[in-house]
Amino acid sequence: MLSEVFVIEGVLSAPTFEGWVRSHADRIGVAARFRESGADSVSVLVEGPPALLDAMEMACLLGPIDVWVERIVREAA
Amino acid sequence: MNWTPAALSQDIPSGSAAPGQLGDKDIVIWRSASGRIAAWSDRCPHRGMRLSHGFVRGEFLSCIYHGWRYGDGGQCHRIPAHPELTPPEAIKVPVFAVVESGGIVWVAEKDAEPADLPMEFAGFASFRTIRTTVPASIVAAAFGCTGLELRGTLGGTDVVLLLQPLTDGCNLHVLAADGTGPDQLDRVSVAVEALRRQAESVQEFAA
Amino acid sequence: MNGGAMRDQWYPVAIAAQLPQKGRDSLLLGEPIHIATDETGGARVTDGAGRILPIISRYGHIWTSLGQPEQDLFPIPEADQPGRRLVDVGSVKVRCSPLRAVENFLDIAHFPFVHTDILGSEPHTEVERYEVEIRDDVDEVWATKVKFYQPQAAKSAQGGITTEYMYRVPSPTCSILYKTSPPRPGEWDVITLFVQPLTEETCEVWPWMALFDDDSSMTDMIHFQQMIFVQDRSILENQIPALLPLDPGKEIPTRADMTSIAYRRWLKRHGYTYGAQLVAA
Structure with missing residues (x-):
């Protein structure tokens, strides 16, 4: 198990984004806790096995249609 | 359900x-x-x-x-x-x-999930399934019945027809009376194919 | 007017060396087009109103556009490199989104299951980490350092080898694959997937190759590649939904899908959505 902070940057003002991230985390079985939420940056604590953290990053990079994710910086928690 | x-x-x-x-x-x-x-x-x-x-x-x-x-x-x-x-x-x-x-x-x-187990059809054995693009109601009418569970005879053999509605037609699951021999089953097959064609012609006529 | 931002792109519609003598009707972005041979033996492509469309003859194919392309067709420098054999593979019609056809071409994890004992085999299923980027200077998606064990990587391959791949997406319905050339390990074989979007849910796939292979017959090379695409077609026609999702909320992409995700992000950023589904369903 790994704990990482995902700093997600982009155009993230859509109110549905946080729910979308939580819902995807539930679908793939990783824990996701929001630490900070802004219109252009969001930071989420993500916990799970390495391959699933990668999977979480893949899904969030594309995200829902009403947000644009520019990049995700992953840092050890 | x-x-x-x-x-x-x-x-x-x-x-x-x-x-x-x-x-x-x-x-x-x-x-x-x-x-x-x-x-x-x-x-x-x-x-x-x-x-x-x-x-x-x-x-x-x-x-x-x-x-x-x-x-x-x-x-x-x-x-x-x-x-x-x-x-x-x-x-x-x-x-x-x-x-x-x-x-x-x-x-x-x-x-x-239904509380009860599915209905049993004592004296009948599953035989074959055929698929048609015709809705179940038209197949039932062609057999002279209504509903999804039909009883009658096909090719001289007692049968149960279970109709399963599909998005584009229905499945006919055919059950034949226990002990029906191979030659008789062949006649059931011919008759159920004829039933399907009849239902399909009804549908074409209606269209 | 179909196609949105994709209207101004170039699309393949015919093999240049096999122009239809009596003309042929086809579709592009859901609109009727007609491909014919003119008085001089060249290609002429017209739209449903009889308007003559711009054409380019390159990489073995005739390319056209319903819009006003600002740019020339993307470059493939290897096409002019001496010693390569250029192979017009032909076309395969597929009942799938043109974008799904490209996405599948970018995927290696399916090799052991879809192209069993040819491009992959169990237990060699692991996908090692590779690199993906959107190159801003050329506005293309690139995946590099992609490695996979292959029992028979090409018609010219003798036995299993670990093949290295690079993938390139220079336009929304075209992809170019560079892979280790079995007879010339220092060079890359070039295999392309040029896709003609007929409608949002049907496409014509025109593979084309520029290979180092002095031994195989043209027929054998064509048959090998056609066999691969026919195997892919059985996948492409059975994915739900038919359109390519630009929201992965009903899917589970993993690190092995990194090229797919980069391709979809690039489509999303440019508004290349003909054949795409915007909301997960």
Whole structure:
């Protein structure tokens, strides 16, 4: 198990984004806790096995249609 | 909700998978090497490939696209591109309730599983399924009946016809009286094909 | 007017060396087009109103556009490199979104299951980490350092080898694959997938190759590649939904899907959505 902070940057003002991230985390079985939420940056604590953290990053990079994710910086928690 | 007849047991031999429907949902019906039957959503959660195109090994059904392997309860057990990962419980295929009785595979929504077991048809054995693009109501009318469970004779043999509505027509699951011999069964086949053609001509005429 | 931002792109509609003598009707972005041979033996492509469309003859194919392309067709420098054999593979019609056809071409994890004992085999299923980027200077998606064990990587391959791949997406319905050339390990074989979007849910796939292979017959090389695409077609026509999702909320992409995700992000950023589904369903 790994704990990482995902700093997600982009155009993230859509109110549905946080729910979308939580819902995807539930679908793939990783824990996701929001630490900070802004219109252009969001930071989420993500916990799970390495391959699933990668999977979480893949899904969030594309995200829902009403947000644009520019990049995700992953840092050890 | 009642149980829906989705296939005949004989058409899903051990180690095979086949597409089916429950209402407007596409399902995969498959049987493991040891003979366990299952009905799941016909869509791999990875990238949407139909699981009915997949392959059965032992007690698992694998997606043909990337080999994701699923077992009891729809649980994912292996992702071949990432062999080190033990997939979490969260990754699973939605499943349906399924029970076999009288040579028929019956399915129902998992959260609306009927309290009673499916109806039994004493004195009849499952024979074959044919599919038509005609709605069940027109097939029933062509047989001189209404409803989805029809009784009568075809080719001189007593039969039960179970009609399963599909999004584009219906399945006719044919049960023939116990002890019907091969020659008689051939006549049942000819008669049920004739029934289908009759129903299809009614539909064409109506259109 | 179909196609949105994709209207101004170039699309393949015919093999240049096999122009239809009596003309042929086809579709592009859901609109009727007609491909014919003119008085000089060259290609002429017209739309449903009889308007003559711009054409380019390159990489073995005739390319056209319903819009006003600002740019020339993307470059493939290897096409002019001496010693390569240029192979017009032909066309395969597929009942799938043109974008799904490209996405599948970018995928290696399916090799052991869809192209069993040819491009992959169990237990060699692991996908090692590779690199993906959107190159801003050329506005292309690139995946590099992609490695996979292959029992028979090409018609010219003798036995199993670990093949290295690079993938390139220079336009929304075209992809170019560079892979280790079995007879010339220092060079890259070039295999392309040029896709003609007929409608949002049907496409014509025109593979084309520029290979180092002095031994195989042209027929054998064509048959090898056609066999691969026919195997892919059985996948492409059975994915749900038919359109390519630009929201992965009903899917589970993993690190092995990194090229797919980069391709979809690039489509999303440019509004290349003909054949795409915007909301997960």
